[in-house]
Amino acid sequence: MTGPASMPVAGVAPAPVPDGRPADLLIRNAKVFTGDPARPAAQAVAIRDGRVAALGDDHSLSALIGPGTEVVDALGRRVIPGLNDSHLHVIRGGLNYVLELRWDGVRSLRQALAMLREQAGRTPKGQWIRVVGGWTAEQFAERRMPTVAELNAAAPDTPVFVLHLYQSALMNRAAVQAAGFTRETPDPRGGQIVRGRDGEPTGVLLAAPSALILYSTLAKAPALDEADKRTSTRHFLRELNRFGLTSAVDAAGGFQNFPDNYATVIDLAKSGELSLRIAYHLFPQTAGQELADLRRWTETVKPGDGDEWLRLNGAGENLTWAAADFENFSEPRPELSEGYEAEFEQAVRLLMENGWGFRLHATYDETIRRDLDVFEKLATEGLFPGGNCWLFDHAETVSAHSLDRIAALGGALSVQNRMSFQGTAFLDRYGAEAAAHSPPVRAMLDRGLTVGAGTDATRVSSYNPWVALHWLVTGRTVGGTSLYPAENLIDRETALGLYTRGGAQLTGEQDVKGILREGYYGDLAILSDDYLTVPEAVIPDIESVLTVVGGRIVHAAAEYAGLDEPVPPVSPLWSPVAHFGGYRSAGAAQADLMADAVAESDEHRLWRVARGLTPDTPPPFLDPCFLH
Numbered sequence: 001m002t003g004p005a006s007m008p009v010a011g012v013a014p015a016p017v018p019d020g021r022p023a024d025l026l027i028r029n030a031k032v033f034t035g036d037p038a039r040p041a042a043q044a045v046a047i048r049d050g051r052v053a054a055l056g057d058d059h060s061l062s063a064l065i066g067p068g069t070e071v072v073d074a075l076g077r078r079v080i081p082g083l084n085d086s087h088l089h090v091i092r093g094g095l096n097y098v099l100e101l102r103w104d105g106v107r108s109l110r111q112a113l114a115m116l117r118e119q120a121g122r123t124p125k126g127q128w129i130r131v132v133g134g135w136t137a138e139q140f141a142e143r144r145m146p147t148v149a150e151l152n153a154a155a156p157d158t159p160v161f162v163l164h165l166y167q168s169a170l171m172n173r174a175a176v177q178a179a180g181f182t183r184e185t186p187d188p189r190g191g192q193i194v195r196g197r198d199g200e201p202t203g204v205l206l207a208a209p210s211a212l213i214l215y216s217t218l219a220k221a222p223a224l225d226e227a228d229k230r231t232s233t234r235h236f237l238r239e240l241n242r243f244g245l246t247s248a249v250d251a252a253g254g255f256q257n258f259p260d261n262y263a264t265v266i267d268l269a270k271s272g273e274l275s276l277r278i279a280y281h282l283f284p285q286t287a288g289q290e291l292a293d294l295r296r297w298t299e300t301v302k303p304g305d306g307d308e309w310l311r312l313n314g315a316g317e318n319l320t321w322a323a324a325d326f327e328n329f330s331e332p333r334p335e336l337s338e339g340y341e342a343e344f345e346q347a348v349r350l351l352m353e354n355g356w357g358f359r360l361h362a363t364y365d366e367t368i369r370r371d372l373d374v375f376e377k378l379a380t381e382g383l384f385p386g387g388n389c390w391l392f393d394h395a396e397t398v399s400a401h402s403l404d405r406i407a408a409l410g411g412a413l414s415v416q417n418r419m420s421f422q423g424t425a426f427l428d429r430y431g432a433e434a435a436a437h438s439p440p441v442r443a444m445l446d447r448g449l450t451v452g453a454g455t456d457a458t459r460v461s462s463y464n465p466w467v468a469l470h471w472l473v474t475g476r477t478v479g480g481t482s483l484y485p486a487e488n489l490i491d492r493e494t495a496l497g498l499y500t501r502g503g504a505q506l507t508g509e510q511d512v513k514g515i516l517r518e519g520y521y522g523d524l525a526i527l528s529d530d531y532l533t534v535p536e537a538v539i540p541d542i543e544s545v546l547t548v549v550g551g552r553i554v555h556a557a558a559e560y561a562g563l564d565e566p567v568p569p570v571s572p573l574w575s576p577v578a579h580f581g582g583y584r585s586a587g588a589a590q591a592d593l594m595a596d597a598v599a600e601s602d603e604h605r606l607w608r609v610a611r612g613l614t615p616d617t618p619p620p621f622l623d624p625c626f627l628h
Contacts (some may be wrong), residue, residue: 023048024551027524028058030074033532035081035515037502039298040222045079047522048551052115054518069555072546078530080496081516082246082523082549083465084503087222087317087393087451090240090248090278092256093458094220094233096132099224099281101576104134104462106586109142114152115580120155122574128159128175128221130575134583136165136421138479146170148203161218165422165460167330170194170216176201179220190326197261209331215254215459229264237276238567239582241555243465244525248276249414249454249507251317251359251393252283253357258297269310275554275565277523279313279507281359287321294319294347298354304508308521308550313507316359319347320613327363327394327418329425335369345374352378357389359414365399369514370393372405372507382507389508394418394456396426396438398528403440403447412450412506415439417468421461423477435483440487441472453498453508453607455570464583469495469531470539492532522551528558 023046032042034055046064054061065071079515101119106112108335112135119129137145150159151172159175171179183199191213194204205213224232240248252258259266268274284290305312315594318324322340325333351358361366371392378384390399391412396419398406406413419426419438427435437443444451453472457463467478472495475484490498504514513521525544534542547555548565556564570578 020063021048022069023053023061023064024069025068025522025548025553026061026065026071027074027079027526027548028061028071029076029077030079030526031351031530032079032083032516033496035497035519036517039517042516045516045522045524047548047551050522050552052516052518052520052522055516062366067289070563072526072553072563074526074546075559076546078527078532079431079516079524080244080527080531081500082521082525082547083244083499084247084249084514085245085450085454085457085465086239086250086454086503086506087251087255087416088240088453088463089256089458090236090250090276090528091233091266093222093252093463094236095229095264096130096232096262096364097236097239097458097582098228098232098570098572098575098577099128099221100130100132100458101444101580102134102582102584103131104464104582106135107139107141107177107584109137109140109144109146112140113146113150116151116160116577117154119576119579120158120160122579123158124574126159126222127574128165128178129155130218130221131160131162132218133163133165134457134462136478138421138424138477138481138497141597143479148172159221159355161221162457163214163218165425166207166211166214166326166328167205167422167425168219168237171205171217172485173203176203188216200294206316206327207326207331209326209328209334211326211328212254212542218304220256226264228571230268231568233268234275234567235570235577236582237274238555240463241275241461241547241549242557242582243545244527244546244547245276245465246280246521246523246525246549247513248504249313249503250278250280251361252281253317254282254283254285257285269307274309275547275549275552277308277513277521278310279387279509280310281314281316282312283316283318284320290318290320291343291346291350296348298350300358303356308512311507314357314359314389314423315351317361319360320344320356323367324361325367327396329422329429332429333364336370341374341556343369344371345377346376348378349383352383352386352388355386355388357385359391359393361394362392362398363394363396365397365402368395368398368402368406370400372409375409375411376405379409389506391450391452391506393409394439397434400440400443403449407447407449410454412452413439413444414445414452414454414506415441416454416456417461417471418456419483420467420471420477423483424479424481427481427483436485437488438483440488441490445490445494450502450505451498452502453495454503462583464540465499466531466542467540469499470536472498474536496531498530522548524548526560543585 025047028044043057044061046054131205159178160172162170181201190210192206284293455461501514526546
């Protein structure tokens with residue numbers, strides 16, 4: 001769409017254009033935040049052959065408009081570089097997205113249960129209803145979780161599995177039966193099947209502290225066929241594009257086997273149908289087989305394999321299972337086994353000798369210190385880091401001393417907003433003083449460390465990056481609890497840098513993405529609200545109205561609806577996503593609250609009718625104006 005030319009941005013001169021060929025796409029009349037210190041602002045962006053061709057003002061870039069140029073008037077909106085989630089389980093999330101009922105952004109438990117009840121009416125026999133992460137009881141007006149009795153009432157015959165963070169899961173009666181849990185079923189290591197007085201499972205599963213019981217139970221639900229996995233992944237990527245995401249680093253994870261579970265994104269990459277750039281990691285799945293898996297991978301593939309849309313980035317986020325801690329803040333910190341370092345050292349040595357970088361899941365400083373001991377030992381041999389990129393993920397309780405050691409070894413960090421969903425549980429267990437710097441983002445940056453930001457979606461935090469950005473700049477949980485003092489907060493531009501340049505640095509792509517500059521990827525988002533100026537409370541409700549990846553319009557809404565690439569219809573037809581969509585936007589949340597108010601009013605009327613305090617039939621509407 002086009003509009004009248006507007007005044008050029010003062011002080012911003014257009015860059016020289018290598019040749020006069022027309023642009024494929026021109027974004028004009030915008031407030032462009034480039035993220036580039038050399039040219040922080042512009043009014044227009046021209047993209048050609050998938051890369052930024054020029055930045056400048058509307059007048060100067062008009063020379064790049066040709067017969068085939070698509071011109072988009074940003075209508076004065078804010079434009080930013082495309083967002084990059086540096087820790088997102090995007091591959092696993094895509095394979096299951098259309099099967100999941102998302103409570104992300106839902107503001108009341110009443111509405112969440114109403115969604116569940118409605119979904120039960122359309123879910124075919126043999127299928128499960130799955131609520132898998134992205135929510136916490138704090139987001140609900142009721143400030144509580146559902147009960148098993150409420151799940152049974154909402155869906156008496158359809159199996160329901162509701163995952164709550166890394167802490168627990170609730171199952172209705174039908175799901176307990178479908179999963180095969182009986183009084184004889186033993187508790188798995190690190191998990192608990194809660195039982196009643198009669199010894200029968202109640203429907204509550206606890207991570208104590210391992211989440212393996214939660215994920216292994218979820219894995220018993222039916223999976224999609226290959227065609228629907230493909231469609232599901234495309235819709236999940238489009239959902240991420242909706243929030244301005246143009247890249248993500250896939251952190252692998254449990255129940256994500258290579259190469260089988262990577263086949264869908266590989267196929268989409270080959271056919272040019274990815275709408276998000278993905279750098280992925282490989283995660284050994286079987287305890288006792290980790291070294292064999294790593295050795296096989298180093299002999300067959302190498303970091304950097306792939307292209308700008310899909311590429312291998314390294315190993316992790318686990319290298320050996322014994323070295324992994326768990327982040328269930330409702331449970332005490334796990335004590336890792338004595339002597340895990342021997343096998344862990346073999347894994348790290350193998351990767352360093354073969355030029356592989358890696359990332360490590362480490363929540364607690366106790367784990368980080370032990371891992372650093374191994375790295376420093378290898379460093380004395382001249383083997384570590386050997387020019388390879390390595391980083392710690394999460395690091396909620398990393399100490400100042402450990403940060404110094406990480407910096408000395410050339411490491412990096414990736415932080416996620418898990419505390420915005422689990423911060424209250426952390427406060428209850430460790431207290432406000434410990435929570436005040438968990439994680440110590442400001443201290444990381446003060447040491448010059450490379451830091452990327454992300455969500456750890458989809459099974460804990462929501463995939464909405466604006467919820468994470470709100471946490472970074474306000475230090476508040478989704479329920480409004482304040483966690484951090486001012487000295488551990490960062491400003492909006494810095495937070496945005498963690499979500500753009502930081503992610504690019506973690507994948508070695510800082511020379512091609514993370515900012516808007518000539519020659520860099522043409523990845524950007526036009527925002528619904530100006531992130532840099534809106535009140536803090538508005539930040540979680542920001543969305544992209546137009547998302548561009550490599551010059552392709554992959555998401556379009558508001559005035560731009562219909563400009564984006566088509567995606568196939570959601571399949572299967574009974575999918576929760578087909579009816580409810582994904583994240584519940586501010587507008588949908590307002591509608592939910594109105595529905596709650598109507599339902600509550602009706603419940604109150606029925607309560608009064610039952611007690612004879614009001615007639616059973618409401619009186620007819622009568623406007624007093626007509627009485628005179």
